[in-house]
Amino acid sequence: MRLPPSPFPNNIISTFFPFLLFLLQSITVHSSSPVQYDPQHAIAVNCGFLHNSTAVDGRQWVGETDSASILSFHGPGSKPVIPLSVDRSYSLDPTPYMTARASRSTFTYTFHIGSGFKFIRLHFNPVSYSGFQRSTAFFTVKSGPYTLLNNFNAFLAIDSLGLKSIVKEFTLYVPDDDDGPLSITFSPSRTIPSDETFAFVNGIEVVPMPLGLYYTMEGDAGAYVVGQTCGFHIGKDIAMELAYRLNVGDMKLSSVHDTNMFREWTDDLNHIIGSSVFPVTSANRIKYTKTSKDGAPHRVYQSSWSMNRNLQVGEEVSFTWKLPVDLGFRYLIRLHFCELDYEVKSGQKEFSILINNQMVEHKGDLIRWGVGIGVAIYKDYLVTVRGDRMMGKTDLLVALYPNNYDQSTEFVDAVIKGIEIFKLRNPDDNLAGRNPVISHPHASTKHRLRMRTSINDIATLIIVFVILINVIVHQFCELKERSWSVNISPSLIDEALCRRFSFAEISFATNNFDKKLEIGRGGFGKVYKGVNNGIEKTVAIKRLGSESVQGEKEFISEIKTLSKLRHKNLVSLVGYCNFGVEMIIVYDYMEHGTFADHLHKNKRNGGNNGDVTPLTWAERLDICLGAARGLDYLHTNSEQDVIHRDVKSENILLDLHWVAKVADFGICKVGTTSHTSTHFSTDVKGTIGYLDPEYFSTRRLTKKSDVYAFGVVLWEALCGRPVVDTRMEGEQRSLVLWVKRCFKEGMVDQLIVILV
Ligand SMILES: *[C@@H]1O[C@H](CO)[C@@H](O)[C@H](O)[C@H]1NC(C)=O
Numbered sequence: 001m002r003l004p005p006s007p008f009p010n011n012i013i014s015t016f017f018p019f020l021l022f023l024l025q026s027i028t029v030h031s032s033s034p035v036q037y038d039p040q041h042a043i044a045v046n047c048g049f050l051h052n053s054t055a056v057d058g059r060q061w062v063g064e065t066d067s068a069s070i071l072s073f074h075g076p077g078s079k080p081v082i083p084l085s086v087d088r089s090y091s092l093d094p095t096p097y098m099t100a101r102a103s104r105s106t107f108t109y110t111f112h113i114g115s116g117f118k119f120i121r122l123h124f125n126p127v128s129y130s131g132f133q134r135s136t137a138f139f140t141v142k143s144g145p146y147t148l149l150n151n152f153n154a155f156l157a158i159d160s161l162g163l164k165s166i167v168k169e170f171t172l173y174v175p176d177d178d179d180g181p182l183s184i185t186f187s188p189s190r191t192i193p194s195d196e197t198f199a200f201v202n203g204i205e206v207v208p209m210p211l212g213l214y215y216t217m218e219g220d221a222g223a224y225v226v227g228q229t230c231g232f233h234i235g236k237d238i239a240m241e242l243a244y245r246l247n248v249g250d251m252k253l254s255s256v257h258d259t260n261m262f263r264e265w266t267d268d269l270n271h272i273i274g275s276s277v278f279p280v281t282s283a284n285r286i287k288y289t290k291t292s293k294d295g296a297p298h299r300v301y302q303s304s305w306s307m308n309r310n311l312q313v314g315e316e317v318s319f320t321w322k323l324p325v326d327l328g329f330r331y332l333i334r335l336h337f338c339e340l341d342y343e344v345k346s347g348q349k350e351f352s353i354l355i356n357n358q359m360v361e362h363k364g365d366l367i368r369w370g371v372g373i374g375v376a377i378y379k380d381y382l383v384t385v386r387g388d389r390m391m392g393k394t395d396l397l398v399a400l401y402p403n404n405y406d407q408s409t410e411f412v413d414a415v416i417k418g419i420e421i422f423k424l425r426n427p428d429d430n431l432a433g434r435n436p437v438i439s440h441p442h443a444s445t446k447h448r449l450r451m452r453t454s455i456n457d458i459a460t461l462i463i464v465f466v467i468l469i470n471v472i473v474h475q476f477c478e479l480k481e482r483s484w485s486v487n488i489s490p491s492l493i494d495e496a497l498c499r500r501f502s503f504a505e506i507s508f509a510t511n512n513f514d515k516k517l518e519i520g521r522g523g524f525g526k527v528y529k530g531v532n533n534g535i536e537k538t539v540a541i542k543r544l545g546s547e548s549v550q551g552e553k554e555f556i557s558e559i560k561t562l563s564k565l566r567h568k569n570l571v572s573l574v575g576y577c578n579f580g581v582e583m584i585i586v587y588d589y590m591e592h593g594t595f596a597d598h599l600h601k602n603k604r605n606g607g608n609n610g611d612v613t614p615l616t617w618a619e620r621l622d623i624c625l626g627a628a629r630g631l632d633y634l635h636t637n638s639e640q641d642v643i644h645r646d647v648k649s650e651n652i653l654l655d656l657h658w659v660a661k662v663a664d665f666g667i668c669k670v671g672t673t674s675h676t677s678t679h680f681s682t683d684v685k686g687t688i689g690y691l692d693p694e695y696f697s698t699r700r701l702t703k704k705s706d707v708y709a710f711g712v713v714l715w716e717a718l719c720g721r722p723v724v725d726t727r728m729e730g731e732q733r734s735l736v737l738w739v740k741r742c743f744k745e746g747m748v749d750q751l752i753v754i755l756v
Pocket residue numbers: 052060062063066067
């Protein structure tokens with residue numbers, strides 16, 4: 001019963017469980033002996049090196065033999081290694097990055113450093129080491145009951161973030177030595193039956209954490225649970241992984257600035273959204289309270305963003321930080337505040353804070369909170385990010401809205417000085433998310449292995465495939481130029497068509513969201529057929545569920561984007577409704593459903609969709625041409641550059657006259673053409689089977705990703721089968737793998753399904 005609420009709670013559990021938990025955990029804390037904190041017990045191990053050494057920043061790292069009194073090591077199959085080539089590593093500090101311990105079998109470091117709350121930092125320099133190829137470094141790291149990393153590949157991790165090395169930070173409680181000392185075990189991944197995979201580590205830090213810094217002490221309320229009115233107690237049994245530690249509005253602050261705990265603070269430039277902000281820094285001395293004493297170094301509190309001063313009274317401004325996090329976990333969000341302007345009086349600088357679009361502070365006021373000028377404080381919030389943790393990441397949004405109702409615009413700026421986000425372990429004691437890696441859920445182990453062990457081969461294949469698809473698309477475009485006359489339909493009545501519906505109108509049209517009118521559902525919520533309404537025509541009504549990953553910002557952006565896009569081959573926006581928490585988008589109704597329905601859904605559902613007949617080749621070609629034109633318009637003909645990001649046969653809809661319409665712009669990416677770069681760096685979103693592997697591994701989103709996905713659709717049209725066919729065995733389950741195989745072996749004819 002010590003488990004905290006699951007990340008997928010039902011209502012009763014989510015309402016009562018935190019209280020119960022709070023009680024139980026308070027008891028646990030009461031009954032155990034007090035924990036000691038001694039900063040002297042910090043240790044940093046330079047793995048694969050025997051002797052003590054000093055890093056460039058002056059920090060002492062101990063060697064594996066020189067620290068034998070505190071550290072023991074077990075791993076008969078392991079060996080100390082150095083990078084195969086120093087090119088990639090030479091800009092890194094040799095301590096600890098120039099040596100590593102690597103092994104094709106399990107190895108363990110054990111620390112005799114007493115009990116208490118600890119930071120554990122694992123340092124990785126993912127290059128190839130003598131005898132070990134970096135692309136085969138897939139491993140799991142465990143400590144006590146916790147799985148810290150699972151099937152982790154540091155190379156993929158740095159590549160997606162544009163880093164040279166990576167540090168993974170965890171926090172956990174180490175019980176008394178009687179219960180076994182702290183040990184950290186590295187095991188090469190066993191999910192792949194291979195003697196190729198290996199585990200490695202360059203450095204390990206174990207640093208004591210002051211009592212009550214991130215873990216809740218008895219008598220404290222704990223973190224405020226977003227969307228509820230209770231506190232969440234971060235107890236001893238909760239291991240956490242640092243997701244972000246941002247120094248808002250300032251540069252990276254390296255670990256030496258944080259004397260006892262060596263926490264590194266990174267800049268927030270990649271996360272803040274908003275153009276008219278500028279950094280402000282103060283030299284004021286920062287005062288700390290008893291609780292905020294170890295919160296953050298003073299430099300974190302001395303800087304933040306400020307709004308452009310040319311604001312109009314009443315103009316709405318906000319600061320939003322967009323932070324991609326793994327799906328299916330709870331997160332502790334700590335916001336650091338400090339007021340540095342001596343002229344601010346109570347009520348002059350109010351603000352609201354929203355986390356994932358839920359209000360957590362309304363009319364916040366640092367002065368009213370009883371915090372003096374120049375005093376550092378922080379507040380903790382707990383948010384659950386629902387979803388399947390194997391599905392990758394989603395954006396966690398932290399938004400600050402300075403209230404700007406009156407004359408006090410001169411005081412409008414960000415009061416948030418720092419943001420820390422920790423991922424909490426799940427009830428199964430797992431903290432591991434997934435690699436940004438190509439791994440097909442249904443592909444056989446053999447093929448997954450092949451994918452991982454020969455990234456270069458795969459890259460070549462992908463390039464060949466993309467070229468192939470480009471050729472096909474190009475030929476389609478030429479074909480279409482000859483046979484079609486009008487390309488873009490004239491701008492339909494834009495403002496008038498994108499009308500705002502009242503919630504009553506929507507309820508009426510959907511017969512109060514009648515199940516019988518439900519025509520689709522997805523991660524965004526449900527889609528209803530809207531009939532019997534005052535809109536003259538039948539419409540499709542998409543109601544975003546409260547658990548939808550699509551927030552208000554995305555909702556507004558979809559409407560804004562779609563209302564500007566008009567093309568014969570794009571689904572038209574009819575209007576929207578925004579009433580309280582309800583976010584609803586109204587589209588043209590598509591009589592013939594999705595392209596997927598006609599290609600393979602009828603077969604899969606055992607033919608119970610009686611009205612679905614197979615499409616002829618001419619019809620398929622027409623639909624593909626239409627969809628290609630729609631996509632081409634998105635990529636080239638519109639004012640904004642739009643990358644759809646979720647091209648698939650289910651998002652190609654068919655109207656009464658079988659005209660293909662590209663739909664679902666929920667996760668599309670819009671950029672201005674003035675944007676100098678041709679890609680967006682972003683977390684991976686999309687649908688398995690259609691994801692461009694290059695985008696998947698680099699997170700650099702370009703139009704090519706849409707082209708890749710469209711290529712998969714073309715194969716679907718050709719083969720009449722879904723991208724992942726669970727009825728098939730082995731390689732044939734994945735359309736992409738099967739197509740590649742057939743191509744290679746010259747049996748393309750086997751792919752084509754003969755129409756009956
Ligand atoms: C290495 O450093 C550790 C920790 O500071 C210390 O206990 C040990 O004596 C040092 N060993 C040598 C040989 O300097």
